[in-house]
Amino acid sequence: xxxxxxxxxxxxxxxxxxxxxxxxxxxxxxxxxxxxxxxxxxxxxxxxxxxxxxxxxxxxxxxxxxxxxxxxxxxxxxxxxxxxxxxxxxxxxxxxxxxxxxxxxxxxxxxxxxxxxxxxxxxxxxxxxxxxxxxxxxxxxxxxxxxxxxxxxxxxxxxxxxxxxxxxxxxxxxxxxxxxxxxxxxxxxxxxxxxxxxxxxxxxxxxxxxxxxxxxxxxxxxxxxxxxxxxxxxxxxxxxxxxxxxxxxxxxxxxxxxxxxxxxxxxxxxxxxxxxxxxxxxxxxxxxxxxxxxxxxxxxxxxxxxxxxxxxxxxxxxxxxxxxxxxxxxxxxxxxxxxxxxxxxxxxxxxxxxxxxxxxxxxxxxxxxx
Amino acid sequence: xxxxxxxxxxxxxxxxxxxxxxxxxxxxxxxxxxxxxxxxxxxxxxxxxxxxxxxxxxxxxxxxxxxxxxxxxxxxxxxxxxxxxxxxxxxxxxxxxxxxxxxxxxxxxxxxxxxxxxxxxxxxxxxxxxxxxxxxxxxxxxxxxxxxxxxxxxxxxxxxxxxxxxxxxxxxxxxxxxxxxxxxxxxxxxxxxxxxxxxxxxxxxxxxxxxxxxxxxxxxxxxxxxxxxxxxxxxxxxxxxxxxxxxxxxxxxxxxxxxxxxxxxxxxxxxxxxxxxxxxxxxxxxxxxxxxxxxxxxxxxxxxxxxxxxx
Numbered sequence: 001x002x003x004x005x006x007x008x009x010x011x012x013x014x015x016x017x018x019x020x021x022x023x024x025x026x027x028x029x030x031x032x033x034x035x036x037x038x039x040x041x042x043x044x045x046x047x048x049x050x051x052x053x054x055x056x057x058x059x060x061x062x063x064x065x066x067x068x069x070x071x072x073x074x075x076x077x078x079x080x081x082x083x084x085x086x087x088x089x090x091x092x093x094x095x096x097x098x099x100x101x102x103x104x105x106x107x108x109x110x111x112x113x114x115x116x117x118x119x120x121x122x123x124x125x126x127x128x129x130x131x132x133x134x135x136x137x138x139x140x141x142x143x144x145x146x147x148x149x150x151x152x153x154x155x156x157x158x159x160x161x162x163x164x165x166x167x168x169x170x171x172x173x174x175x176x177x178x179x180x181x182x183x184x185x186x187x188x189x190x191x192x193x194x195x196x197x198x199x200x201x202x203x204x205x206x207x208x209x210x211x212x213x214x215x216x217x218x219x220x221x222x223x224x225x226x227x228x229x230x231x232x233x234x235x236x237x238x239x240x241x242x243x244x245x246x247x248x249x250x251x252x253x254x255x256x257x258x259x260x261x262x263x264x265x266x267x268x269x270x271x272x273x274x275x276x277x278x279x280x281x282x283x284x285x286x287x288x289x290x291x292x293x294x295x296x297x298x299x300x301x302x303x304x305x306x307x308x309x310x311x312x313x314x315x316x317x318x319x320x321x322x323x324x325x326x327x328x329x330x331x332x333x334x335x336x337x338x339x340x341x342x343x344x345x346x347x348x349x350x351x352x353x354x355x356x357x358x359x360x361x362x363x364x365x366x367x368x369x370x
Numbered sequence: 371x372x373x374x375x376x377x378x379x380x381x382x383x384x385x386x387x388x389x390x391x392x393x394x395x396x397x398x399x400x401x402x403x404x405x406x407x408x409x410x411x412x413x414x415x416x417x418x419x420x421x422x423x424x425x426x427x428x429x430x431x432x433x434x435x436x437x438x439x440x441x442x443x444x445x446x447x448x449x450x451x452x453x454x455x456x457x458x459x460x461x462x463x464x465x466x467x468x469x470x471x472x473x474x475x476x477x478x479x480x481x482x483x484x485x486x487x488x489x490x491x492x493x494x495x496x497x498x499x500x501x502x503x504x505x506x507x508x509x510x511x512x513x514x515x516x517x518x519x520x521x522x523x524x525x526x527x528x529x530x531x532x533x534x535x536x537x538x539x540x541x542x543x544x545x546x547x548x549x550x551x552x553x554x555x556x557x558x559x560x561x562x563x564x565x566x567x568x569x570x571x572x573x574x575x576x577x578x579x580x581x582x583x584x585x586x587x588x589x590x591x592x593x594x595x596x597x598x599x600x601x602x603x604x605x606x607x608x609x610x611x612x613x614x615x616x617x618x619x620x621x622x623x624x625x626x627x628x629x630x631x632x633x634x635x636x637x638x639x640x641x642x643x644x645x646x647x648x649x650x651x652x653x654x655x656x657x658x659x660x661x662x663x664x665x666x667x668x669x670x671x672x673x674x675x676x677x678x679x680x681x
Contacts, residue, residue, distance in 0.1 A: 071578075072575075072578045079575070081572045085576035087595075089591075089594040098580050102581035
């Protein structure tokens with residue numbers, strides 16, 4: 001059990017910069033998920049912590065100890081790989097015991113630890129089998145078991161579920177969460193799947209182009225994204241963005257786009273007042289758009305006219321797509337909604353959950369206005 | 371229409387089999403002739419018979435005795451074992467280094483190594499000979515020229531003072547000359563490097579976290595799952611070393627050091643070749659190759675189990 005700290009960590013591969021001044025403090029027993037699109041540096045960050053890559057600049061700490069120059073085996077970590085990386089010629093038992101044998105643990109201890117881990121993961125009956133005789137889910141468990149037997153201070157997971165089918169992924173997700181509670185150890189988990197991140201993490205670090213975008217709890221990331229990138233990355237389908245201007249309207253403020261004008265709710269007026277007349281990005285999540293017939297009480301709604309392009313029935317909800325110019329937008333509405341393709345309808349936006357991003361600071365990835 | 375296409379298919383198949391049968395006969399004939407001749411009498415070989423009237427089983431014993439095959443066979447076994455041991459160690463280590471370890475000039479060195487595959491043996495044989503004679507660079511060892519002076523005309527060792535270890539030795543008539551040149555070759559290194567390169571890097575990462583360094587990873591993880599290429603290198607190395615003829619002939623002057631392939635030459639006398647004994651000798655030399663081939667063949671078919679990686 002230990003905390004983990006990245007202090008001003010840079011990692012360069014020749015000309016390419018994989019990590020730019022990464023600063024993260026991960027508390028003991030925390031389940032931190034590093035998330036971001038491919039090439040964002042999340043796996044590099046994990047490998048730097050494991051000692052599989054050297055950092056170019058900065059410090060990585062496990063507990064109070066700087067581990068920059070410590071060999072992977074001496075860092076007291078265990079890692080679960082995307083491809084499982086099981087030794088193909090060894091039995092499940094030997095796969096799990098290999099690291100312990102190298103650490104010269106007594107045979108009885110090794111046996112006890114492997115059997116205990118196998119029991120936790122429900123793979124006691126597979127110990128004599130070779131990896132090729134196991135299913136994907138079983139291999140995954142063996143890979144986790146190999147990590148458990150080391151009794152490490154920190155568990156590292158590098159996209160461990162991405163080779164599993166959808167159903168098994170959901171099952172393993174809950175198993176890993178359960179394991180985290182049971183072992184009460186620091187877990188650091190890399191994934192590109194924001195659903196995995198949201199469901200498992202105590203905190204999430206969102207990375208893009210090697211830069212930490214936001215480090216927060218799943219709920220905060222969802223409710224109060226730091227910038228447009230985070231807002232678009234967290235949530236599925238992604239948040240809708242409109243180029244807009246904040247203008248004075250009936251003695252109040254309104255978000256004005258080419259297609260609609262929406263009054264800003266009263267509780268946001270003070271925050272947005274200084275942006276009057278400025279270009280902003282207006283963001284609204286698909287789940288904050290309603291069919292007016294099925295609008296829940298107590299929200300500030302604003303009507304918008306759309307022409308239905310496509311509808312997708314999901315059973316518990318309907319995705320309604322529409323187009324403004326070249327841009328496509330989506331709403332998640334009540335399943336009782338009956339919109340026809342091509343039909344012009346009115347939907348309402350829940351303005352209490354609107355987001356505005358300040359284009360004057362950064363046109364590429366504007367920060368949220370708070 | 372269906373009948374027509376079926377007929378075409380049958381004819382096509384028949385032609386294919388015919389070509390294959392002819393090819394097989396062409397390939398098998400020399401082999402058949404060798405075995406057949408090894409059971410003939412001298413007269414039958416001179417008359418160019420195809421099948422012996424009464425198989426001369428004694429040819430084998432005679433060949434073994436007459437050509438002093440026991441010594442040659444022993445020499446060949448020693449030379450091949452030592453060569454293969456060196457070949458395996460060098461090829462595995464070099465192949466692994468080229469595949470998995472970063473070092474300056476790696477690609478250039480590998481390109482040069484590959485280039486040596488294009489150079490025919492006959493071009494390098496003279497420089498190699500000068501090298502093992504100690505004419506180019508000084509070689510460590512007990513000078514075999516001094517040893518030659520101690521051997522009588524009949525091959526008996528005379529009572530004489532051997533020279534001590536020196537750095538100006540000739541390796542002619544030594545085990546070094548017969549083995550060291552076979553202890554590394556570009557093909558083996560290339561073959562192993564290609565295979566090792568396919569190993570997923572995560573396997574090494576996992577081993578590192580488990581506490582393994584390069585050597586342990588190589589010997590405990592990589593080699594056990596690389597049986598097929600290792601058997602291939604072993605088989606080619608064995609055949610190359612066992613069958614080598616020109617090189618041992620050049621670097622040895624005394625029968626006590628010569629391998630079996632050179633020994634076969636004893637049946638070619640001034641009175642003409644004793645073909646029946648030569649072929650009996652050839653069959654004897656072939657047996658170890660066949661045994662090794664069948665052992666490694668089994669390993670080939672076992673295939674490579676890399677299923678611990680991904681689903």
